[in-house]
Amino acid sequence: MRTRGLPLTALAVAAGRAVETSRADPLVADRFASALVVAARSHLDLPTVWPAEPAEAPPLQQPLLLASIYIGMRTRFIDDFLQSGPSTTQTVILGAGLDTRAFRLTWPDGARVIEIDSANVLEFKAHVLSRLSAEPGCELISLPADLSLPWREPLLGAGFDPAQPTTWVLEGLLPYLDAASQAAVLNEVAALSAPGSRAVIERAVALPETDDIEAKLREFSEQTGLPMSEVLARADPPNPVELLEPAGWRCSSHTVEELCSTYGRVLSLAAPTEAGPEATAPEQQPSDQSRGGFVTAWLE
Ligand SMILES: C[S@@+](CC[C@H](N)C(=O)[O-])C[C@H]1O[C@@H](n2cnc3c(N)ncnc32)[C@H](O)[C@@H]1O
Numbered sequence: 001m002r003t004r005g006l007p008l009t010a011l012a013v014a015a016g017r018a019v020e021t022s023r024a025d026p027l028v029a030d031r032f033a034s035a036l037v038v039a040a041r042s043h044l045d046l047p048t049v050w051p052a053e054p055a056e057a058p059p060l061q062q063p064l065l066l067a068s069i070y071i072g073m074r075t076r077f078i079d080d081f082l083q084s085g086p087s088t089t090q091t092v093i094l095g096a097g098l099d100t101r102a103f104r105l106t107w108p109d110g111a112r113v114i115e116i117d118s119a120n121v122l123e124f125k126a127h128v129l130s131r132l133s134a135e136p137g138c139e140l141i142s143l144p145a146d147l148s149l150p151w152r153e154p155l156l157g158a159g160f161d162p163a164q165p166t167t168w169v170l171e172g173l174l175p176y177l178d179a180a181s182q183a184a185v186l187n188e189v190a191a192l193s194a195p196g197s198r199a200v201i202e203r204a205v206a207l208p209e210t211d212d213i214e215a216k217l218r219e220f221s222e223q224t225g226l227p228m229s230e231v232l233a234r235a236d237p238p239n240p241v242e243l244l245e246p247a248g249w250r251c252s253s254h255t256v257e258e259l260c261s262t263y264g265r266v267l268s269l270a271a272p273t274e275a276g277p278e279a280t281a282p283e284q285q286p287s288d289q290s291r292g293g294f295v296t297a298w299l300e
Pocket residue numbers: 007009010013014094095096097098099116117118121145146147148149171172173176177
């Protein structure tokens with residue numbers, strides 16, 4: 001099934017999870033990711049397997065293989081968040097894309113997951129997963145909505161109960177909204193949350209409009225076909241902590257370096273040293289200015 005208008009970014013993230021799943025030491029086992037990428041029949045040659053010699057991969061694949069290291073850690077970090085601490089019956093995944101957590105994680109009895117994204121993304125995913133006879137481990141509600149517009153009424157109409165605590169997932173979404181829409185989404189999360197709610201948020205980071213960053217984004221877009229400069233938030237994204245703490249949330253921030261250290265990964269295609277990734281001094285680890293880290297938050 002080739003779906004017109006399926007965002008390449010959603011597909012690229014699924015490809016990242018497929019690559020991670022194929023590694024000898026995977027942080028994530030997403031058995032659906034590769035099938036989703038293949039079914040989309042993208043004109044891009046998206047990698048779905050970690051090659052024996054990643055540094056020798058074709059230049060077009062290298063940025064995506066590098067991104068897969070980040071995607072693997074990000075996915076695992078959020079999986080770990082969801083599977084630790086007190087769970088809530090309600091989970092809302094904003095900008096769910098080709099996320100398959102409803103199908104691959106263990107959910108408590110009575111769990112309900114609401115996924116919000118555009119209709120074409122949700123329909124494509126449902127079609128591919130049903131062809132694979134995949135069954136969600138929870139009640140799954142797909143809600144097509146534009147998160148840059150008001151979305152409270154459709155969410156309530158889909159069965160969301162604001163009196164119940166909710167777990168919110170914002171993974172890879174905020175960079176695709178302008179600063180005002182990011183603030184509106186975060187404020188709505190706070191407004192719709194009952195005590196006991198929690199959230200995991202991947203932050204957007206402002207990309208300074210320097211010649212260097214412009215050139216890197218242009219090169220990345222040319223190599224991958226992903227129009228990054230058109231979609232990434234460019235100016236003054238709100239800090240989720242500054243919006244949530246005044247609303248009574250307790251927040252913790254997590255850097256990408258923290259994830260690298262927790263999961264023993266280095267953001268590089270170079271082969272790890274024999275002493276392992278921990279042996280690489282922080283100043284030698286390639287930093288990624290386009291990543292803003294994560295915020296985890298709880299409302300008591
Ligand atoms: C980079 S993908 C990440 C998807 C998913 N969270 C994951 O990590 O696999 C970004 C997703 O956000 C969705 N998205 C972007 N802007 C949106 C909007 N205004 N309303 C609803 N969804 C949006 C896109 O359709 C896409 O599926």
